[in-house]
Structure formats: C-alpha cells, structure tokens
Amino acid sequence: xxxxxxxxxxxxxxxxxxxxxxxxxxxxxxxxxxxxxxxxxxxxxxxxxxxxxxxxxxxxxxxxxxxxxxxxxxxxxxxxxxxxxxxxxxxxxxxxxxxxxxxxxxxx
Amino acid sequence: xxxxxxxxxxxxxxxxxxxxxxxxxxxxxxxxxxxxxxxxxxxxxxxxxxxxxxxxxxxxxxxxxxxxxxxxxxxxxxxxxxxxxxxxxxxxxxxxxxxxxxxxxxxxxxxxxxxxxxxxxxxxxxxxxxxxxxxxxxxxxxxxxxxxxxxxxxxxxxxxxxxxxxxxxxxxxxxxxxxxxxxxxxxxxxxxxxxxxxxxxxxxxxxxxxxxxxxxxxxxxxxxxxxxxxxxxxxxxxxxxxxxxxxxxxxxxxxxxxxxxxxxxxxxxxxxxxxxxxxxxxxxxxxxxxxxxxxxxxxxxxxxxxxxxxxxxxxxxxxxxxxxxxxxxxxxxxxxxxxxxxxxxxxxxxxxxxxxxxxxxxxxxxxxxxxxxxxxxxxxxxxxxxxxxxxxxxxxxxxxxxxxxxxxxxxxxxxxxxxxxxxxxxxxxxxxxxxxxxxxxxxxxxxxxxxxxxxxxxxxxxxxxxxxxxxxxxxxxxxxxxxxxxxxxxxxxxxxxxxxxxxxxxxxxxxxxxxxxxxxxxxxxxxxxxxxxxxxxxxxxxxxxxxxxxxxxxxxxxxxxxxxxxxxxxxxxxxxxxxxxxxxxxxxxxxxxxxxxxxxxxxxxxxxxxxxxxxxxxxxxxxxxxxxxxxxxxxxxxxxxxxxxxxxxxxxxxxxxxxxxxxxxxxxxxxxxxxxxxxxxxxxxxxxxxxxxxxxxxxxxxxxxxxxxxxxxxxxxxxxxxxxxxxxxxxxxxxxxxxxxxxxxxxxxxxxxxxxxxxxxxxxxxxxxxxxxxxxxxxxxxxxxxxxxxxxxxxxxxxxxxxxxxxxxxxxxxxxxxxxxxxxxxxxxxxxxxxxxxxxxxxxxxxxxxxxxxxxxxxxxxxxxxxxxxxxxxxxxxxxxxxxxxxxxxx
Numbered sequence: 001x002x003x004x005x006x007x008x009x010x011x012x013x014x015x016x017x018x019x020x021x022x023x024x025x026x027x028x029x030x031x032x033x034x035x036x037x038x039x040x041x042x043x044x045x046x047x048x049x050x051x052x053x054x055x056x057x058x059x060x061x062x063x064x065x066x067x068x069x070x071x072x073x074x075x076x077x078x079x080x081x082x083x084x085x086x087x088x089x090x091x092x093x094x095x096x097x098x099x100x101x102x103x104x105x106x107x108x
Numbered sequence: 109x110x111x112x113x114x115x116x117x118x119x120x121x122x123x124x125x126x127x128x129x130x131x132x133x134x135x136x137x138x139x140x141x142x143x144x145x146x147x148x149x150x151x152x153x154x155x156x157x158x159x160x161x162x163x164x165x166x167x168x169x170x171x172x173x174x175x176x177x178x179x180x181x182x183x184x185x186x187x188x189x190x191x192x193x194x195x196x197x198x199x200x201x202x203x204x205x206x207x208x209x210x211x212x213x214x215x216x217x218x219x220x221x222x223x224x225x226x227x228x229x230x231x232x233x234x235x236x237x238x239x240x241x242x243x244x245x246x247x248x249x250x251x252x253x254x255x256x257x258x259x260x261x262x263x264x265x266x267x268x269x270x271x272x273x274x275x276x277x278x279x280x281x282x283x284x285x286x287x288x289x290x291x292x293x294x295x296x297x298x299x300x301x302x303x304x305x306x307x308x309x310x311x312x313x314x315x316x317x318x319x320x321x322x323x324x325x326x327x328x329x330x331x332x333x334x335x336x337x338x339x340x341x342x343x344x345x346x347x348x349x350x351x352x353x354x355x356x357x358x359x360x361x362x363x364x365x366x367x368x369x370x371x372x373x374x375x376x377x378x379x380x381x382x383x384x385x386x387x388x389x390x391x392x393x394x395x396x397x398x399x400x401x402x403x404x405x406x407x408x409x410x411x412x413x414x415x416x417x418x419x420x421x422x423x424x425x426x427x428x429x430x431x432x433x434x435x436x437x438x439x440x441x442x443x444x445x446x447x448x449x450x451x452x453x454x455x456x457x458x459x460x461x462x463x464x465x466x467x468x469x470x471x472x473x474x475x476x477x478x479x480x481x482x483x484x485x486x487x488x489x490x491x492x493x494x495x496x497x498x499x500x501x502x503x504x505x506x507x508x509x510x511x512x513x514x515x516x517x518x519x520x521x522x523x524x525x526x527x528x529x530x531x532x533x534x535x536x537x538x539x540x541x542x543x544x545x546x547x548x549x550x551x552x553x554x555x556x557x558x559x560x561x562x563x564x565x566x567x568x569x570x571x572x573x574x575x576x577x578x579x580x581x582x583x584x585x586x587x588x589x590x591x592x593x594x595x596x597x598x599x600x601x602x603x604x605x606x607x608x609x610x611x612x613x614x615x616x617x618x619x620x621x622x623x624x625x626x627x628x629x630x631x632x633x634x635x636x637x638x639x640x641x642x643x644x645x646x647x648x649x650x651x652x653x654x655x656x657x658x659x660x661x662x663x664x665x666x667x668x669x670x671x672x673x674x675x676x677x678x679x680x681x682x683x684x685x686x687x688x689x690x691x692x693x694x695x696x697x698x699x700x701x702x703x704x705x706x707x708x709x710x711x712x713x714x715x716x717x718x719x720x721x722x723x724x725x726x727x728x729x730x731x732x733x734x735x736x737x738x739x740x741x742x743x744x745x746x747x748x749x750x751x752x753x754x755x756x757x758x759x760x761x762x763x764x765x766x767x768x769x770x771x772x773x774x775x776x777x778x779x780x781x782x783x784x785x786x787x788x789x790x791x792x793x794x795x796x797x798x799x800x801x802x803x804x805x806x807x808x809x810x811x812x813x814x815x816x817x818x819x820x821x822x823x824x825x826x827x828x829x830x831x832x833x834x835x836x837x838x839x840x841x842x843x844x845x846x847x848x849x850x851x852x853x854x855x856x857x858x859x860x861x862x863x864x865x866x867x868x869x870x871x872x873x874x875x876x877x878x879x880x881x882x883x884x885x886x887x888x889x890x891x892x893x894x895x896x897x898x899x900x901x902x903x904x905x906x907x908x909x910x911x912x913x914x915x916x917x918x919x920x921x922x923x924x925x926x927x928x929x930x931x932x933x934x935x936x937x938x939x940x941x942x943x944x945x946x947x948x949x950x951x952x953x954x955x956x957x958x959x960x961x962x963x964x965x966x967x968x969x970x971x972x973x974x975x976x977x978x979x980x981x982x983x984x985x986x987x988x989x990x991x992x993x994x995x996x997x998x999x
Contacts, residue, residue: 023393028401056365080396091396091397
C-alpha cells in the first residue's frame with residue numbers, strides 16, 4: 001500500500017511542460033503565456049511581439065480586477081478572469097507570483 | 109426703682125440742649141427747675157479749683173463734670189462762707205455717694221451757669237439719658253402690657269432741610285406787580301363800517317415777520333451708535349491668467365517592453381513556485397476550455413436562424429442570368445476566344461484574346477493568310493456591345509495575357525510562337541474610362557459638335573501596337589499557355605531565391621509552355637556592367653529614336669532583346685524526359701485573387717495615382733544587395749499535357765562539377781486526369797487548396813497532402829474544358845464543358861454531381877472568369893469557341909455565402925484529408941495483415957503434428973492444476989489475512 005501513495009505524489013508533481021502541453025492541446029487554444037507578477041513574460045507559445053503586448057495589457061487588467069474584488073470584500077480574492085470577445089476568449093488565472101494566460105477560439 | 113419716667117427724646121448731642129425733658133417729667137419745681145438740681149454760680153476761682161472752667165473744661169458739648177464730695181466739703185471748710193457751695197452744705201453732706209455731678213448750663217436754662225445734681229438718680233439720668241431711652245423703650249414694650257399709657261408721638265414742628273428751596277424755585281411767582289393797561293376805542297367810531305383793504309406783505313419792511321426754517325444744528329444728530337448684523341464669509345477671488353505659448357516642440361519617446369534574459373526565464377521555469385502555480389491553476393483552465401468546447405454560450409441562435417430564412421425567400425432563380433454578350437463581326441469572325449481578363453480598375457471593361465480557330469495543320473497551310481490578319485486582343489466596354497473600345501496588336505495569337513496588378517496600363521501576353529509581348533495602353537486609358545459612362549449619350553453628344561473632326565476617331569477603334577517583345581531565340585519554343593505576374597512583394601533572383609522587392613511593383617513574370625520550361629522574366633533592364641561613359645553614350649543614342657507606329661517607349665530597353673531571367677525545367681522523376689506544363693500555379697500569385705472587391709481596387713487606384721514608374725530606368729539589382737525572404741514558398745504546381753500534376757521547386761541548384769544551374773527534380777507527380785490539364789487554380793479563400801480540371805474530371809488538392817487529391821469528381825459525360833472557383837463562396841466552383849454547359853458545383857450541397865447545370869452556348873466553353881462589381885452584382889464572363897463573350901450575372905444564391913461556409917469547407921477538406929490518410933493507413937494495414945496471414949499459413953504448414961494426449965495424462969494434469977489452484981488460493985487468503993488462525997502456525 002505504501003508503494004501506491006508514493007506513486008500518487010509523483011503523479012501530482014507533474015512537470016510544467018506537460019501541463020502546458022495538455023492545455024495547449026485542447027481544441028481551439030491559440031496560445032499560452034506565463035507572466036510573472038511584474039508583467040514580464042516567462043514562457044509563451046506565441047510570437048514575441050504578441051506576447052509582450054498581451055502581457056502588458058492583461059497585467060493591468062488583472063491588477064484592476066483583483067483590486068476591485070478585494071475592495072468590495074478584503075477577505076475575497078480573484079481566482080479566474082475570462083474575457084470573451086467576438087473572435088476569441090482570453091482566460092487568466094492569477095496567483096501571488098505569476099499568472100497564466102490562455103487564448104482560445106471557442107468556435108474553432 | 110419705682111416709676112421710670114420715659115425720657116423725652118434728646119436728639120442729637122450737637123449742641124441743641126433739650127433739657128425740657130425735666131419739665132415734661134411732671135414734677136416741676138415751682139422755681140422753674142426740678143427738685144433734684146440746684147442751680148449755682150461758680151466763680152472763676154472755684155472753676156479753676158475744680159477744673160470746670162467755662163468753655164474750657166466744660167463746654168456745650170460736654171457739660172458734665174463729676175466732683176468728689178470730699179473736695180467740695182474741704183472747699184467748704186477752707187473757704188467757709190466764700191465757697192460757692194455754702195448754701196447747699198447740708199445737701200452735699202447728705203449726698204449718698206462720693207461723687208456729684210456738676211452740669212454746665214450754658215444757655216442759662218435754670219438761671220445760672222451751673223447746676224448741681226443732688227440725687228444719684230438724677231445724676232444717673234443726666235449721664236445716661238439717651239441710651240437709657242432706647243433701651244428703656246425696648247424694655248418697656250416687651251415685658252409690660254401694663255403700660256396703657258403709650259403716647260402717640262405728637263407732631264413736631266417742621267424742620268426744614270432745604271428741600272423747599274427747589275419747590276420755591278419751581279413755583280411761579282410774580283416778580284413784580286402786574287401792569288394793567290386799558291385800551292378803548294374812540295366813541296364816535298362805534299358802529300362805523302369797516303373797510304378792509306389788501307396790502308402786500310412784501311411792500312413794507314417788516315410787513316411780515318417770517319420764521320424761516322433753518323437747519324438747526326441741534327437737531328442734526330450724528331448717529332454715534334448703530335446696531336447692525338455682520339456675517340463673515342470666506343474671501344472669494346476669481347482671477348484668470350494666460351500662459352505664454354512660445355512655440356510647439358515635437359517630442360517623442362521610444363520605449364521597449366521589459367523582458368527577461370534567457371537564463372532568468374530558465375530559472376523561473378525551474379522554480380518550485382512555478383510548478384505549484386501551474387499545477388494549481390491548470391484545473392481551472394481545463395474546466396473553462398472544456399466549457400467553451402462543449403457549447404458556445406454567446407452564440408446567438410435566433411439571429412443565425414434568421415439569416416438562413418432570408419435566403420429561402422430569394423431562392424427564386426438560381427440560374428445565371430444573361431447580362432450582356434459581346435461579339436464582333438469584324439474582328440472575331442471565325443475566331444475563338446482563348447482568354448478573358450477583366451480590367452482591374454476600370455469598371456465594365458473586359459479584354460479578350462482572340463485566336464484563330466484552326467488546327468495545327470490548317471495553320472501551317474494558311475500561314476500566309478494569317479500573317480496579313482494580325483492577332484488581336486479586344487477591349488470591350490459594357491456601354492458599347494457592338495464596337496470594341498481598343499485593340500491590341502499582337503505578333504501572333506495570344507493564348508494567355510494578364511494585366512499588371514500594380515499598373516493596369518501594362519499588359520503582358522504570351523504568344524503562340526513563344527514570344528512574350530508587352531503593351532502599354534496608358535495613352536488610351538482616358539478613352540476607356542470615358543466610354544464607360546453611358547456610351548450611347550456620348551455618341552449623341554459628339555454628333556452635335558464638330559462633326560467633321562470627330563468622325564474619324566469615333567468610327568475607328570484605336571489600335572495599340574505592342575511596345576516590347578521578347579527575343580525568339582531565348583524564349584519559349586512552344587505556345588505560351590500560361591503567363592502570370594509575380595506579386596510586387598518579392599522578386600526572384602538569378603538562382604531562383606525570392607528576394608525582397610524594393611520597387612514595390614510587379615516587375616517579374618512567370619510563363620510556361622509545353623516546351624517543358626517554366627521561365628521567369630524581368631521587365632527591368634538587365635544590369636549591365638559598363639563604364640559610365642558607355643552608359644551615357646547609350647542613353648544619348650536612344651533619345652533621338654522616334655516612336656515608330658506610335659508605340660510608347662516604355663519598354664524600349666527590352667524590345668527584341670528580352671531574355672528570361674531563369675529557366676526552370678521539369679525533368680521527369682522516374683524516367684528521363686520532361687514534363688510539359690500547360691498551366692502553373694504559385695502559392696503567392698496575383699491571379700487567384702485579383703477579382704477582388706472594390707476596396708482592393710480603390711487601394712490599387714490610390715497606389716496608381718502616383719506617377720507610373722519609369723520602367724526604362726529600373727534596373728535588375730544585384731542579388732547581393734537584396735535581402736532574401738524566408739517565408740515565400742518557392743514551389744509550384746504544374747498541370748501537364750499528359751494529365752499529370754507536378755509539384756516542383758523553382759529554385760535552381762548549382763551543379764558543382766560544371767557550374768551550370770539546373771533544376772531539381774519535382775518532388776511529386778500525380779497522374780490524375782485523362783486529358784490535358786487546362787486549369788490549375790488556387791481557391792481565393794484557402795491558399796493551399798488547388799483545383800485542377802482536365803479530361804472528364806476535376807480534382808481538388810491540398811498543398812502538402814501527397815497521397816492524392818482530396819476530392820476527385822466522377823467522370824462527367826462531356827469533357828471539362830475550364831474551371832474556376834467562385835470569388836465569394838468558398839464551396840462553389842464553375843466548370844465549363846465541351847457542350848457549352850456550365851456546371852455549378854456546390855461542394856457543401858452535393859459532391860457526386862453538380863448542383864446545377866446551365867447551358868450558355870452551343871459550343872465549347874473556352875474560358876470562365878468571374879468578377880465582383882459590387883456587393884449586389886457579381887458577373888461571370890464566359891467565352892465560347894465561336895468567339896462570343898457572354899456576361900452572366902450570378903444570382904444571389906450562388907454569390908452570397910451561407911453562414912460559416914468557410915469554416916464548413918475547411919472542415920470538409922480536413923475530413924477528406926483524414927480520409928486519405930486513413931485509406932493509406934488501411935492500405936498499409938491490409939498489406940501487413942496480408943503478409944502476416946501468409947506467414948501464418950506458412951508456419952502452420954511447416955509445424956510438426958502434436959501427438960494426442962492419453963486420458964490418464966489428462967487426468968494427471970488436471971489434478972496437478974487443481975493442486976496449484978489450491979495453493980494459490982491459500983497464498984491469496986493469507987495475504988488478505990482471511991485465513992483461519994490454525995494456518996498461522998504454519999508460517
């Protein structure tokens with residue numbers, strides 16, 4: 001039985017790469033960007049200019065959204081932000097140190 | 109003692125002596141003084157002796173002097189009869205006390221200056237009169253009710269204190285006796301009439317006495333005091349100011365985003381925090397993405413439904429309607445149209461290449477006649493269906509021609525003899541543009557004015573001669589069947605490498621012919637390695653050359669010396685020999701999308717508004733000066749005479765041994781059609797979907813899929829002669845047939861047969877070209893073998909795409925690709941299966957025969973199996989801890 005538990009832990013600590021690949025492989029996903037807390041992109045699957053643009057703009061938006069949520073209730077915090085536009089959907093999961101941005105085209 | 113007589117008030121001791129109290133006491137002596145006092149006179153010697161000198165020791169204020177009895181006795185003894193006290197000797201001796209009171213009587217009330225008080229009571233009374241009164245009065249009141257004889261105070265005489273003075277002043281009294289006057293009238297005037305007269309008061313002085321008003325200063329009061337309310341308010345001040353605007357200065361800032369270096373990124377990626385973050389966050393994403401995939405919540409179904417509805421209402425007529433048809437009795441009699449092209453910028457102008465309708469043999473036989481009848485390209489305008497607007501003269505029959513996309517005044521054509529021809533129609537463009545608008549009216553207007561001068565121009569259609577033609581030796585050896593401009597975004601170097609095009613305009617042409625060559629031509633003058641002097645000399649020489657036949661000098665530098673830039677051959681893959689291409693298609697080309705919308709054309713017009721480039725001054729740049737472009741695909745598809753589709757790369761390679769440039773072998777070849785391939789066209793919506801038409805079928809290919817065509821039509825009854833994609837609907841294509849029919853295929857509707865077939869003409873259709881005039885009008889130009897050009901209008905059903913048509917088509921293509929891939933796999937699998945099966949069969953045959961088992965053997969084996977099973981069961985139960993206790997001992 002101890003063998004089983006050990007196996008679980010190993011499975012949980014999946015590599016960053018694999019997780020990202022899994023997300024990227026979903027239907028319609030156009031790009032993934034990992035941005036640090038200051039808005040500097042760390043990892044991306046898009047080209048450089050788009051990445052930088054997304055990182056800068058979305059970082060501001062997330063800060064604003066998070067401060068909105070916390071102003072209303074200081075115990076609360078932002079967990080997920082979805083911006084739906086005509087052409088695609090941008091999903092952002094913020095965290096203390098990083099945030100992950102995924103752009104998906106749902107109709108594809 | 110006995111009776112206490114109330115004392116009369118002795119008022120102030122101020123001097124007024126009130127000795128009347130003694131008299132009020134009642135018992136008044138007859139002599140006028142009471143009994144207990146004795147008036148006596150004292151001489152001054154006695155006064156000195158006893159210290160009671162008048163007005164010195166005893167005064168009015170202090171009239172009392174206490175004398176000792178002994179002194180008095182002694183005095184009496186000494187002075188016997190002289191002593192003043194002798195008359196009262198006995199009285200003194202009888203005095204009970206030691207001291208006697210002597211009172212100075214200043215006012216001689218009792219007749220003498222002094223008096224002596226004889227009794228002690230009296231003495232007491234004299235000394236303490238006032239005090240005793242008040243006390244006695246108080247004492248009297250309280251204890252005794254006996255005293256009925258309380259006397260009311262009697263009125264005393266008024267003591268004036270001076271208040272009557274004021275009253276006296278106020279009262280009015282006569283200060284003098286009153287004067288009395290008596291006035292009477294004279295008697296005789298009594299009863300006499302009275303006469304009044306007026307008299308002006310102003311006449312005489314003092315006639316009147318007036319009392320003029322004057323401002324009495326007494327009454328102009330200055331208000332020294334005033335009662336007002338005050339409120340404090342904040343001090344408000346409004347002011348404005350103007351800043352001086354000296355001069356504006358443009359400033360700009362350049363910034364770039366912050367980025368991490370590679371190592372930093374690596375560090376971050378390896379950090380634990382990132383791992384945790386990604387793991388925690390991934391699940392949210394997966395949920396969200398799946399949600400999106402399952403259903404698009406923002407899709408408006410209601411609206412989408414309505415779009416389809418509107419289509420049904422207008423489904424009245426899906427047929428192509430005849431809009432106009434052009435035929436020229438003079439020029440296109442007995443001829444056929446080989447190619448059609450819409451003018452890219454001028455609306456309603458279309459050009460057709462007219463060629464002889466003769467077979468090869470007939471051509472040879474009648475070549476002399478042909479020489480006299482030059483071949484032409486006709487320009488038709490919608491305004492004039494009878495007369496062509498412009499004629500382009502060609503050296504020989506033109507099978508393909510194209511307008512230059514960046515400069516529609518330049519037209520390139522490929523002739524039957526393998527020559528490439530260039531025309532410049534810039535001088536006639538206004539005429540073409542002018543006739544577009546209501547040509548009929550123009551004619552009418554012109555007939556009114558200046559008839560004599562205008563006639564010539566009207567009746568004759570202008571002819572433009574070609575301004576440059578390629579050299580025969582270096583060109584193609586067979587009729588040029590396809591000619592295209594390369595887009596102005598890149599140019600091709602001598603090695604076939606695509607470079608950036610600094611000119612921005614189209615400067616290169618690609619041609620192909622059945623002489624197994626694909627050639628690239630450049631319309632710029634070749635780079636000539638000459639000294640400056642020679643160049644100048646050349647230029648000077650060129651100038652005096654006049655324009656023969658009125659041909660513009662645009663391409664004088666190319667005329668008759670034009671050589672191709674690159675010659676690409678198509679060697680066969682497996683065997684020797686070469687493919688003979690009839691039509692080619694490049695990925696980045698100008699053909700498939702040039703029937704664009706108005707926006708594109710406006711853009712083109714805007715570009716053209718600049719001065720047309722001087723082609724003579726352009727030079728082919730050295731390959732070193734230009735930057736090679738990475739993303740241009742250098743592969744092209746070529747449809748051959750034998751019905752094959754060849755996929756090759758046009759880049760030339762250098763043979764190391766001989767230094768010659770040669771083309772690599774094509775990478776793929778597909779045998780697909782039963783006849784000549786007459787169309788190789790890319791879809792305007794999908795850059796990698798190609799349509800090929802040949803023989804009795806057509807096929808659709810996807811670039812990159814090398815298994816075969818993704819769609820292949822069934823064989824039709826008649827030969828397919830030409831095909832073209834619809835410009836507005838991704839799923840529609842038009843196929844022209846041998847019998848004059850046009851098949852409209854809607855791939856989303858059905859793929860086994862055309863959606864509709866329409867007969868346009870009686871003979872073979874030679875060319876189809878659609879054109880979008882406006883969003884409401886889409887035209888299809890169809891030419892037939894008899895030389896007639898038909899313009900058809902595409903109905904609404906065939907020109908407006910259904911919703912998501914592009915998406916559906918791309919999905920369809922993907923599906924087809926998957927099908928192909930699947931088939932391939934299946935084929936492989938089947939092959940493998942077959943192989944395995946055969947191997948199996950073989951193996952079976954070669955295996956030895958196994959002897960039958962005996963019955964006992966079988967039983968034995970069964971028992972053994974059972975034993976094994978029991979032991980296994982035991983082991984498992986032991987592991988699970990379900991065995992009974994007894995077995996534990998066995999361990």
